Amino acid sequence: MKYAIWLPLFDELSDPSQIARLAAATEEAGWDGFFLWDQLWWRPPVREVSDPWITMSAMATATERLRIGPMVSPIARRRPTKLLRETTTLDRLSGGRLILGVGLGSDRFAQEYSKTGEEVDDRVRAERMDETLEILTSGWTGEPVRHHGKHFVVDDVRFLPRPVAGRVPVWLAGFPGNAKPVRRAARYDGFFPVNLTSPEQVEAPAAMLRELRGDLDNFDIAVALEPDVDPRPYADAGATWCLIDVDPATLRLADVQALIAAGPPK
Template sequence: MRSAVWLPLFDELADPRVVADLAVEAEAAGWDGFFVWDQLDWRAPVTAVADPWVCLAAAAAVTNRLALGPMVSPLARRRPTKVARETVSLDRLSDGRLVLGVGVGSDSFAREYSRTGEPVEDRTRAEMLDESLEILRSAWSGGVVRHHGKHHLVDGMTFAPTPVRGHIPVWVAAFPGNLRPLRRAARHDGVFPVNLTSPDQLAEAVARVGALRADPELPYDVAIDLTPGTDPAPWVAAGATWVLTDVDPATLRLDPVRRMVREGPAS
């Protein structure tokens, strides 16, 4: 099992310098990863929100070992060609430590999609996500990208440089009972099952993804979030390979977060 700090970039944490300092402390305390939320807005009492890519770049520049990335980024609201540039730049800045968490996203938390003219229908957003992932895979390869889709067009572009290791791991957020996101996750490098209620539910999701994968023998990550202090052992036994800290954004404060980071991961 590997452990990661996972933080909403809200209020007292809505400052790239603060995030970078926390990443340094996380690396010193023995954490394996440092992941951040990707939101434009959030409901009260949150008032301030930082950009994940800027914060991750700040964290990458001052650390050497931590895996890092957005967890998760709703790609449907982002231009995939821009994300191709951003991800490779961050991957190279971090010397190949980027993990890209992706998902369909939801308008229910802060109406950040409907209030900015973004599509809110799950089906549409899922289509856009799948097209974006196809474009990213092609762009990262260094070959010519030709994509004429329903939502995106890339007509004969080549993206250089390429990722440090030729590939950026993609983890896909999925509700365990929803087959389509699990199929999407099975095509990539990891799954982040959300809203889990028990290790048994995780074990079922892991089994379903495993049955859908083209080659179940290849390395594959299963990330979950747990409240700090929760015993991870039953979840690891159910298939979790990464455990992320579940921090409540409504009560988020810098000092308790710093104490949690300094205490290090659960053994």
């Protein structure tokens, strides 16, 4: 199993320079990845929030080995061609270390969609996300993109340069018990079941993914766990990555620094 730090860019952790220093320390301490929330704002008492994409650029230049990425980005609110350029550029800046975590997101956490006029219908956002993923994966090939969908149009445009490895790995997020995100994830590179309460919630999607794909070779299943939770039962259930989760309401820089310095679970 691989281990990563997973942080929201809130309050004491909203300084991109500080996050870049934390990323360098994370790499030095032997962790495998450092992933960021993608939020525009959050509920009180959180007041200060930073952009993960700009911050990841700083992280990329401060590290050499660490995998980085948004975990997860609600890409249905993004313009696909702009996201295509951003992901490729960030992947090349990092030397091919970007992992793109995506999901539908939800208005219920911070009303990010309703308060900005974004689409709140999950079905419509799912359509937009699927089209965006089609445009991304097509554009990363370097071949002309010809997409005429319900929500987006890209009319015979080639996007160069390509990502370092030819494409960026994509992990799909979803809540336990929901089969649709699992089926969607099977077409890509990873699955991130969120809000887990037991290792058994990993076993069912892992079995479904194995059936859909034939095997789980070159496929990741990531779980987010609090620092005091034993990751081994989740690894036994099929998880390949463990993202150490922190509570944004009580998040403190000193606690994160201590967590990083302690190194990944043994």
